Amino acid sequence: MSAPRFEVLRIATSGARLGRLTLAHGVVETPAFMPVATHGSVKGLTPAQLDEVGATIVLSNAYHLAQRPGVEVVRALGGVHGLMGWSRPILTDSGGFQVMSLAGLVRVDDDGVRYRSHVDGRQGFLRPEDAVAVQEVLGVDIAMSLDECVPASASPAAVARAVARTSAWAARGLAVRRRDDMALFGIVQGGFDAALRVESATALLAMPFDGYAVGGLSVGEPGEETARVAAETLRLLPAHVPRYMMGMGTPRDLITFAGLGYDLFDCVLPTRNGRNGMLFTREGRLMIRNARHARDPRPLDESCTCYACTNFSRGALRHLVMAREMLAAQLATLHNLHFYLRLMREIREDLAAGTFPARAREAAGAWA
Amino acid sequence: MSAPRFEVLRIATSGARLGRLTLAHGVVETPAFMPVATHGSVKGLTPAQLDEVGATIVLSNAYHLAQRPGVEVVRALGGVHGLMGWSRPILTDSGGFQVMSLAGLVRVDDDGVRYRSHVDGRQGFLRPEDAVAVQEVLGVDIAMSLDECVPASASPAAVARAVARTSAWAARGLAVRRRDDMALFGIVQGGFDAALRVESATALLAMPFDGYAVGGLSVGEPGEETARVAAETLRLLPAHVPRYMMGMGTPRDLITFAGLGYDLFDCVLPTRNGRNGMLFTREGRLMIRNARHARDPRPLDESCTCYACTNFSRGALRHLVMAREMLAAQLATLHNLHFYLRLMREIREDLAAGTFPARAREAAGAWA
Numbered sequence: 001m002s003a004p005r006f007e008v009l010r011i012a013t014s015g016a017r018l019g020r021l022t023l024a025h026g027v028v029e030t031p032a033f034m035p036v037a038t039h040g041s042v043k044g045l046t047p048a049q050l051d052e053v054g055a056t057i058v059l060s061n062a063y064h065l066a067q068r069p070g071v072e073v074v075r076a077l078g079g080v081h082g083l084m085g086w087s088r089p090i091l092t093d094s095g096g097f098q099v100m101s102l103a104g105l106v107r108v109d110d111d112g113v114r115y116r117s118h119v120d121g122r123q124g125f126l127r128p129e130d131a132v133a134v135q136e137v138l139g140v141d142i143a144m145s146l147d148e149c150v151p152a153s154a155s156p157a158a159v160a161r162a163v164a165r166t167s168a169w170a171a172r173g174l175a176v177r178r179r180d181d182m183a184l185f186g187i188v189q190g191g192f193d194a195a196l197r198v199e200s201a202t203a204l205l206a207m208p209f210d211g212y213a214v215g216g217l218s219v220g221e222p223g224e225e226t227a228r229v230a231a232e233t234l235r236l237l238p239a240h241v242p243r244y245m246m247g248m249g250t251p252r253d254l255i256t257f258a259g260l261g262y263d264l265f266d267c268v269l270p271t272r273n274g275r276n277g278m279l280f281t282r283e284g285r286l287m288i289r290n291a292r293h294a295r296d297p298r299p300l301d302e303s304c305t306c307y308a309c310t311n312f313s314r315g316a317l318r319h320l321v322m323a324r325e326m327l328a329a330q331l332a333t334l335h336n337l338h339f340y341l342r343l344m345r346e347i348r349e350d351l352a353a354g355t356f357p358a359r360a361r362e363a364a365g366a367w368a
Numbered sequence: 369m370s371a372p373r374f375e376v377l378r379i380a381t382s383g384a385r386l387g388r389l390t391l392a393h394g395v396v397e398t399p400a401f402m403p404v405a406t407h408g409s410v411k412g413l414t415p416a417q418l419d420e421v422g423a424t425i426v427l428s429n430a431y432h433l434a435q436r437p438g439v440e441v442v443r444a445l446g447g448v449h450g451l452m453g454w455s456r457p458i459l460t461d462s463g464g465f466q467v468m469s470l471a472g473l474v475r476v477d478d479d480g481v482r483y484r485s486h487v488d489g490r491q492g493f494l495r496p497e498d499a500v501a502v503q504e505v506l507g508v509d510i511a512m513s514l515d516e517c518v519p520a521s522a523s524p525a526a527v528a529r530a531v532a533r534t535s536a537w538a539a540r541g542l543a544v545r546r547r548d549d550m551a552l553f554g555i556v557q558g559g560f561d562a563a564l565r566v567e568s569a570t571a572l573l574a575m576p577f578d579g580y581a582v583g584g585l586s587v588g589e590p591g592e593e594t595a596r597v598a599a600e601t602l603r604l605l606p607a608h609v610p611r612y613m614m615g616m617g618t619p620r621d622l623i624t625f626a627g628l629g630y631d632l633f634d635c636v637l638p639t640r641n642g643r644n645g646m647l648f649t650r651e652g653r654l655m656i657r658n659a660r661h662a663r664d665p666r667p668l669d670e671s672c673t674c675y676a677c678t679n680f681s682r683g684a685l686r687h688l689v690m691a692r693e694m695l696a697a698q699l700a701t702l703h704n705l706h707f708y709l710r711l712m713r714e715i716r717e718d719l720a721a722g723t724f725p726a727r728a729r730e731a732a733g734a735w736a
Contacts (some may be wrong), residue, residue: 041688041695048675049414068686069662076663077683085679294437295444307416311453315445319410319437326694327409 063095079139096147128169270336282365431463447507464515496537617733638704650733
C-alpha cells in the first residue's frame with residue numbers, strides 16, 4: 001500500500017479549502033465529518049447505513065479497543081476494519097482525551113498513562129510508543145499521537161506540563177513508527193494560552209507528522225474561547241497537510257471552522273443527541289418527545305431525503321421513542337448523521353463552485 | 369380495494385400446502401412467518417431491513433397500539449402502515465393473549481375485557497365490537513377476533529367458559545364489521561381438551577371468517593400436548609381458508625406444523641433470542657457471549673448470506689454484545705429473521721417442487 005497523500009484542490013478567500021485525502025482504505029474528500037464509533041460501532045447504525053448516509057471515514061478509539069476486546073483479538077478478527085465491518089478509512093484517537101475524561105481511573109507521568117481498566121479493573125500502562133504500536137496493529141488509516149489533554153479549568157502550570165509531555169510523547173511515538181501506509185497526526189495542546197499553543201505547534205511542526213490536530217478544545221470553555229484558539233492555532237499549522245479540529249461541533253461550528261481552513265471534524269452531537277430524541281433540522285433543534293409532535297404527520301425535516309424522513313412521520317418517531325423502541329434511536333441517528341454529512345457535502349460543493357458558504361448555510365438552515 | 373383472497377396452489381401428501389394470500393397491501397406466499405412488531409416496530413430492524421431479509425407480512429398488536437399511541441393518533445399518522453413505515457401486509461392480534469399475559473391488569477367478563485393501562489394507569493374497556501372497529505381504523509390487512517386465551521394451568525371450567533365467550537365475541541365482532549378489504553380471522557380456543565376444541569371450531573366455522581387461527585397453544589404446556597392439539601384442531605378447519613398457528617415456534621416446529629397444513633406463523637423467538645445473544649444457525653443454537661467465540665473470525669453461520677454473516681465475524685459480534693453496543697442486537701435480529709425467513713422460503717420451494725421437506729430440513733440444519 002502507498003503512503004497517505006493529501007491534495008488541496010481549491011482554497012477560498014476565507015482560508016477554507018477543498019481537499020482530497022488518500023488513505024490505505026480509500027479517499028476522503030475534505031472538509032469531512034467523522035461519525036464517532038468509540039467502541040467499534042456508530043451506535044444504532046450498520047456500516048451499510050453509515051455508507052448510505054454518506055460517511056467516508058469514521059472515528060474510533062484505540063484506548064478503548066485495546067481494553068476491550070484487546071489488541072490481539074482485533075488482530076485475529078482482521079484488524080479494526082474486520083471488527084467493525086467497515087471497509088472505508090478509520091481514524092483512531094489514542095487515549096489523550098480519555099486521560100482527561102476518565103480522570104479518576106488514570107494517573108499520568110512523564111513516561112505515559114497508568115490506568116485502571118474501566119472494563120475489568122486491571123492495571124494498565126499506556127506509553128506513547130504503545131499508542132503508535134497499538135494503532136499499527138489495529139490497522140487504522142490515521143493514528144493519533146498520544147497527547148495529554150487537560151480540562152478548561154487546568155492551572156497554567158498543568159497546561160504547560162501537558163504541552164511539554166505531548167511534545168516529548170510525539171517524538172517517542174514517531175521514533176517507533178513502522179507502517180508507512182498509516183498516517184500519523186500530532187495534536188497541538190496549550191489550552192487557552194496563545195504562547196503555549198505556539199510552543200506546542202512549533203515543537204510538533206519540527207516532527208514529520210502527516211497531519212495536525214487541535215486538541216484541548218470543547219473541554220468546558222466558553223464558545224468565544226474555542227473560536228479564538230481555533231483561529232490562532234490554525235495560523236500556526238502548515239497548509240499542505242490535513243488539519244483536524246477534534247471534538248467539534250454544531251452545524252454552525254462546522255461551517256465556521258471549515259471556513260477557517262480545518263479539514264477534519266468529529267463530534268458525538270449527531271449520534272448522542274439522536275439517541276436522546278434531539279433532531280437536527282433546517283428549522284433548528286426538534287425535541288421529538290414533545291407532545292406537540294404526537295399527531296404530526298410531517299417528516300422530521302421537510303427538506304430531508306434520508307430514509308427516516310421519507311418513511312416516518314414526527315408522530316411515528318415520537319411513538320417509537322415513547323414506547324422505548326430501539327428503532328427510535330436508529331432512525332434519529334440516521335437522520336442526524338445524514339444532516340451532518342449533507343452539510344459537509346454542501347460545504348465541499350460550495351468550495352468547488354467558489355460559492356462557499358452559500359449552499360452550506362442553506363443546508364444548515366437555522367443552525368447557520 | 370378488493371376483498372382478501374386465498375388460493376391453495378399445491379398440496380403435499382403430508383397435508384402441507386403452498387398458498388397465496390392476497391391482501392390489501394400485497395401478496396403473501398404461504399406458508400409464511402410473521403416477525404413480531406408488537407408496538408409497531410420489529411425491535412432492532414428498519415422496515416427496509418425487514419424487507420431485505422424477506423419478510424412479507426408482520427404481526428402487530430391492536431391492544432397495545434390502542435393504548436399507545438392511541439387509535440386516533442395512529443389514524444392521524446396514516447394508519448398502522450404509516451406509523452410503522454411498512455407498506456406490506458400487517459396482521460394484528462386484538463388482545464386475547466394480553467388478557468392472559470397481563471392477568472393482573474385485566475378483568476374479563478362476558479361483555480369484554482376491563483383493563484388498567486400498563487402505559488398510563490387509566491381504566492379501559494375492550495369489547496369484541498371495539499376490537500374489530502379499532503383494527504378497521506388501524507387499517508390492518510388481517511384482524512383477529514377478540515378471544516379469551518387461558519393458560520395451560522386453567523381449570524376445565526375456565527377453559528369451557530373461555531370457549532363460550534370466544535364464540536359469542538366472534539359473532540359480536542363480525543356483526544359490526546364494515547371494511548371488506550380487511551380479512552377477519554376467528555381464533556379456536558379449547559385448551560387441551562379435544563371436545564372443547566371441537567366445540568370452539570364448530571361454533572366459529574358457522575361464522576363467515578376469512579381464516580382461522582389456533583390460539584391457546586404455547587401457554588406453558590409440554591411440547592407433545594402442543595403437537596397433539598395442533599394436529600387435532602387442524603383437522604377441524606376448512607381447507608380453502610388460511611390456517612394460522614399463533615405464537616409458534618422453533619425452526620423444527622415450523623417444518624412440523626407447515627407439514628401438517630398450517631399457513632401462517634408468528635413467534636418472538638428469532639427477535640427476542642437475538643437480543644439476548646442467541647443465534648439460530650444450521651449447527652444449532654450459538655450463544656455468542658461464550659468466551660470461545662472471542663477470536664473466531666468465522667461468520668455467525670457459515671452457510672448464511674445475510675448482511676450480518678457477510679460483514680461480521682463471531683468475534684466481532686461478541687465484542688459488540690460485551691460492549692453493550694446496540695448494533696449487536698440489530699445484527700443478531702437481522703440474522704435470526706433471515707434464518708427463519710429463508711427456512712420458510714425453502715419450505716415453499718420444496719412444496720412447489722414436490723420435495724417437501726428436503727431443502728427445508730437442510731436450511732434448518734440441526735434444528736430439523
